[in-house]
Amino acid sequence: MSGLMETEVLIVGAGPVGLTVAVELARRGVPCRVVEEAPAPRESTRGCTVYQRTLEVFEAMGLPVDDYVAEGARMARRVYHLFGERIGTVDMAEPRSAHPYPLVVGQNVTERYLERRLADLGVLVQRGTSAGAVTQENDGVTVVLHHEGGRRSIIRAAWLVAAQGAASGVRDSLGIAWREWRRFTGLRMLQIDARVRLPFGLEPDEAHLFFGAGGHVGCVPLPDGRHRVFVVRQSLEDAGERGDPRPAEIAAAMEGLCGVGEVGLTEGRFAWRVRLQNRFAERMRAGRVLLAGDSARVFAPVHAQGMNTGVQDAFNLGWKLAAVAGEGAPETLLDSYEAERRPVAEELLARTERSLDFGVQESPDRDALLGAIAVNRPKRTQLAIDYPDSPLTRDLLGDDAGPRAGRRAPGRWDGRWTLLVLPGPRPDRRGIGRLMTGLDPRVDVIVDVDGEASSALNAAPDAPAFHLIRPDGHIGLRGGLEHAAQVAAYLDTVLGPVPPRNRSTA
Numbered sequence: 001m002s003g004l005m006e007t008e009v010l011i012v013g014a015g016p017v018g019l020t021v022a023v024e025l026a027r028r029g030v031p032c033r034v035v036e037e038a039p040a041p042r043e044s045t046r047g048c049t050v051y052q053r054t055l056e057v058f059e060a061m062g063l064p065v066d067d068y069v070a071e072g073a074r075m076a077r078r079v080y081h082l083f084g085e086r087i088g089t090v091d092m093a094e095p096r097s098a099h100p101y102p103l104v105v106g107q108n109v110t111e112r113y114l115e116r117r118l119a120d121l122g123v124l125v126q127r128g129t130s131a132g133a134v135t136q137e138n139d140g141v142t143v144v145l146h147h148e149g150g151r152r153s154i155i156r157a158a159w160l161v162a163a164q165g166a167a168s169g170v171r172d173s174l175g176i177a178w179r180e181w182r183r184f185t186g187l188r189m190l191q192i193d194a195r196v197r198l199p200f201g202l203e204p205d206e207a208h209l210f211f212g213a214g215g216h217v218g219c220v221p222l223p224d225g226r227h228r229v230f231v232v233r234q235s236l237e238d239a240g241e242r243g244d245p246r247p248a249e250i251a252a253a254m255e256g257l258c259g260v261g262e263v264g265l266t267e268g269r270f271a272w273r274v275r276l277q278n279r280f281a282e283r284m285r286a287g288r289v290l291l292a293g294d295s296a297r298v299f300a301p302v303h304a305q306g307m308n309t310g311v312q313d314a315f316n317l318g319w320k321l322a323a324v325a326g327e328g329a330p331e332t333l334l335d336s337y338e339a340e341r342r343p344v345a346e347e348l349l350a351r352t353e354r355s356l357d358f359g360v361q362e363s364p365d366r367d368a369l370l371g372a373i374a375v376n377r378p379k380r381t382q383l384a385i386d387y388p389d390s391p392l393t394r395d396l397l398g399d400d401a402g403p404r405a406g407r408r409a410p411g412r413w414d415g416r417w418t419l420l421v422l423p424g425p426r427p428d429r430r431g432i433g434r435l436m437t438g439l440d441p442r443v444d445v446i447v448d449v450d451g452e453a454s455s456a457l458n459a460a461p462d463a464p465a466f467h468l469i470r471p472d473g474h475i476g477l478r479g480g481l482e483h484a485a486q487v488a489a490y491l492d493t494v495l496g497p498v499p500p501r502n503r504s505t506a
């Protein structure tokens with residue numbers, strides 16, 4: 001066993017979630033280390049659909065999103081078929097986002113971009129290093145690390161983030177229960193990346209979903225001309241297959257469900273027999289340990305939201321942990337992480353369950369299917385996720401003249417707190433001046449003189465209003481000029497007093 005190492009935050013796991021937390025800490029100057037048991041980056045494409053909100057998040061984190069988008073395929077439309085008949089086409093564009101379309105790109109590519117961004121910030125993933133036993137003390141955690149070749153060392157950190165995927169040893173060693181939301185007995189899901197041959201041509205930006213008796217099939221276009229194909233179906237008897245599924249097995253399972261004639265799959269690259277599990281950890285924080293991504297909850301991948309939601313868990317946690325670990329903010333800020341992200345996970349667990357049940361009916365109904373598609377469409381983008389009941393949410397206006405506190409504020413934010421002032425039709429210069437006098441130096445100010453932000457927010461206040469936007473782009477506090485004193489009070493509660501370092505540079 002070698003000597004003791006120290007860091008502020010230890011992150012276990014360099015999947016998309018661990019890497020996102022690390023970038024969020026590193027870009028705020030908080031010392032962190034990332035350990036990853038795999039000796040080399042993963043090749044697999046598994047989480048391949050990246051939705052609009054995740055693209056916004058990657059841009060806010062400083063990833064070169066244009067380059068990233070250029071490596072993927074745009075999903076412009078989803079075409080739905082029922083018993084072989086085309087019943088509807090859904091446009092995937094979301095005009096109110098800077099990234100209107102979902103991107104289809106291998107998870108390996110996403111992880112490469114995240115890891116590069118982290119390296120640019122000076123943090124290298126420590127590969128071939130597995131986190132073992134964890135002990136918590138009042139002021140930190142002690143973790144045994146197992147290195148390739150059998151060497152062991154001990155690391156002490158003020159905080160630990162477990163982003164180890166569903167089989168989280170840290171979660172289990174702390175005794176946090178890993179509860180089953182629902183067991184999907186008798187259902188099977190197969191996935192493969194392959195070239196697809198159907199009796200009709202497939203457009204490169206079009207996904208197809210086929211519903212048949214007892215199951216459904218999806219074909220999502222990948223950037224290399226292959227498709228991500230998934231098949232979910234009732235299979236009460238375990239056919240006894242083991243190992244990765246072969247293209248012929250998946251093509252046979254597809255044929256009956258698509259109902260369009262012969263199906264061919266060639267040049268299969270990655271293939272999975274997906275374990276359908278909906279599970280959640282009973283807590284997302286235990287003292288100085290925080291769980292994120294699949295370590296905190298795992299979804300059967302029917303909505304392609306596991307990675308997307310995990311990245312957003314990490315984005316939510318990152319600025320809070322940076323404030324607590326790096327700026328002395330009160331630890332209660334970390335409790336808002338679970339308060340905000342658990343309802344998101346629960347809604348998705350319930351929606352996944354409904355969709356799975358719906359998608360394997362013996363005789364799916366056309367109107368019900370079209371209704372379910374319409375309900376799910378806006379939810380997929382994750383742009384509408386809000387935190388109305390969060391302890392960080394305070395709306396002092398309570399009207400609908402603009403987005404309420406808790407909502408995402410459309411726009412490009414730089415990861416700092418921003419006081420966005422909307423002057424409205426009768427700008428009160430003095431009042432606005434008073435609002436900005438002596439403002440907390442941790443906050444940037446934007447006065448929306450040209451009305452651009454008001455229109456992005458779809459806001460039309462009668463009188464000057466402000467939105468205090470959090471580092472993750474959600475509105476923390478909303479008020480009018482008469483609430484000027486509340487800005488300082490709010491920040492004091494959420495972040496604590498201004499640290500001396502910030503005070504002197506103000």
Ligand SMILES: Cc1cc2nc3c(=O)[nH]c(=O)nc-3n(C[C@H](O)[C@H](O)[C@H](O)COP(=O)(O)OP(=O)(O)OC[C@H]3O[C@@H](n4cnc5c(N)ncnc54)[C@H](O)[C@@H]3O)c2cc1C
Nearest residue numbers: 013015017037047048049131165293294304305306307308
């Ligand atoms: C077939 C398939 C298709 C999917 N499609 C989509 C999709 O289209 N969109 C979507 O959003 N999601 C999708 N998902 C889900 C998505 O892949 C996961 O939700 C995502 O990978 C979770 O990220 P994570 O960082 O939490 O965990 P992981 O990606 O599992 O990463 C955890 C990391 O921790 C490491 N680790 C584990 N234990 C230790 C330890 N003790 N010490 C050090 N390191 C450790 C692991 O090696 C791993 O690298 C899909 C999943 C599958 C299986």
